[in-house]
Amino acid sequence: MNAPVTTELPVIVIGAGPTGLAAAAHLLEHGVEPLVLETGPAAGAAVREWSHVRLFSTWGEVVDPAAERLLAPTGWTRPDPATYPSGGDWADRYLRPLADALGDRVRTGAEVAGVSRAGRDRIVDAGRATQPFVVHVSYADGREERLSARAVIDASGTWTTPGPAGGSGLAALGERAAADRVTYRVPDLKDPAVRARYAGRRTAVIGSGASAFTALAHLADLAQADDGTGTTAVWILRRGMSGSTFGGGEADQLPARGALGLAARAAVDQGYADAVTGFRTEAIERHAGQLVLVAEDGRRLDPVDEVIVLTGFRPDLSFLSEIRLGLDERLQAPVGLAPLIDPNQHSCGTVYPHGHRELSHPEQGIYLVGMKSYGRAPTFLAMTGYEQVRSVAAAIAGDLEAADRVELTLPETGVCGGAGLFDAPEADRSGGGCCAPAPQLVQLGAPATVAVGATAAEEAPVGGCCGA
Structure with a gap:
């Protein structure tokens, strides 16, 4: 049997959160078919786990432009762009309608157990680049399946792997027992x-x-x-x-x-x-x-x-063990991106624009985007993820002019x-x-003149400018 023609295969997107669904919307605009795999029972499953927390970004900053264009024919109405959604609002009023608009292109209860090249483990060079990706999926009903893909966009985030209490990066002694x-x-x-x-x-x-x-x-x-x-x-x-x-x-x-x-x-x-x-x-x-x-x-x-x-949080790289990733040894972020987001040097307001080139790996055709692209670095904003997937989708479609036209202006933190x-x-x-x-x-000095209850949190709460 002949190997499938790679360009005729879908792009598999791992994770139906804000960045993953935006990636699917951008791929569709380029005529590329996406398939989104979500471990949880619904789109935005991780966001729903912090549904009570209010974002510190407005609706105008957390809706992806391509996603909005996809939603427009459905009669969806964008919430007031100047107001602040909670995690629950974001999931119910944006992510769920977006997943519905994508229809069967989104599969829930689908956990990615592994990603590789068809017939090639990570040590095999021969013919590697011409082989499609193979994605091993375990479904909530016990079924297993292997899917072929022309490219893989990992937007699975970091929510399931929080950092421990221990100051060394390991769990403190007695932490698990408590x-x-x-x-x-x-x-x-x-x-x-x-x-x-x-x-x-x-x-x-x-x-x-x-x-x-x-x-x-x-x-x-x-x-x-x-x-x-x-x-x-x-x-x-x-x-x-x-x-x-x-x-x-x-x-x-x-x-x-x-x-x-x-x-x-x-x-x-x-x-x-x-x-x-x-x-x-x-x-x-x-x-x-x-x-x-x-x-x-x-x-x-x-x-x-x-x-x-x-x-803070850290990326789960276990299911990518057969893929050749180029990751910074400290941040576990792509080596091209790491110097731009190093928390020793940058806050989220000083991160330079970046796209598919900074997110690339030795294994061509795989991209870590969204929160996961930042590895262990904090201060990620949704608008960063949206610009990442806009560039990546264009690159996959072969439109390098659009892919390289990366423009992103982030709001300054007001800190160093x-x-x-x-x-x-x-x-x-x-x-x-x-x-x-x-x-x-x-014990600090005079009380600040702000209501203690007027709180908000960043898009996926991961810590601020000066990580823990």
Whole structure:
């Protein structure tokens, strides 16, 4: 039997989130047939898991242009572009209609177990580039299938692989044993059962990005509403604290993102949370029904009842083990993209425009896009993913002029350009690093004039400019 003609095969898109569905819309505009494979039961399954969190980008910034063009004939009405959706709004009012418009091109309950070249494992060179991709799929009903593809766009994100509490990048000692008291998501305190878990208790929040800001503000709301019940928080930062720890504030070109940092500062200033800096968790111990966090330097914090770990996310590369990827050894991002997004040098407002060339790999025809393209780097914005897939779709279709015409202007954070070298003294940091290392317990000064409840979160909460 002759091998299938590669150009007649579909492009398989892994993940029916915002970036994956946008990729399908752009491919269709180029006359290329997409097939979107989604592990969850519905499009936007990961977004739905943080449906209670409000984005700090407006509707005008989280709707892809090609997707909007695909939706227009269906009678879809774009929400007010100046308003801020929640994750649930984004999923229900945009992602679900978009998946419906794509129809049978989206398969749910379809988990990608592996990607390779037909008849070639990763060590075989002969004839490799002429072989189609083969994608091994496991369906929710127990079926398995292998699909052929001309190209693969991995937009599976990083939601299923959150970072651990441990300061070394490994799970802290005792972290798994304490799983019943540890969560890696911003809790939905409007849910009565979840609210009861944190009300009147002391909670540790580990992390220093937008998700941590959100959790702190929500816990402060809870403390205000349940005044006198003893709801408190301790905010644990692996680095030090400086003027830009809370983001850009009023200087942020995304106002809701700036307000989020101010809300977190208010939670600390008003005494709803203590901040412990320079604390890198080594162990989580159980004592008398509570948890005690122990640092690498031996310091021990007062017992807490719950721990919220918001230290960012990392890509799952396990199902790509037979593909030849070119990844930066630190960030696990494509080598062409990594220098542009290195958090030691850049915030999301200083990332240069990039497209298919920066996202390419030694294995031609495969692209990691969206959150996954950033590897372990934080501060990804939806508009970045949309521009990525616009360029990638054009490249796959052979329109290199369009693919290379990459234009992207991101809103400035209002903070320094990068996160700073991890332990470099403030006077020695080059490039304007924003996180000082001195370990201490911090109580800030005058309360910020912002409602603690006025919170928002970035598109897929992964941490802010200065990762945890």
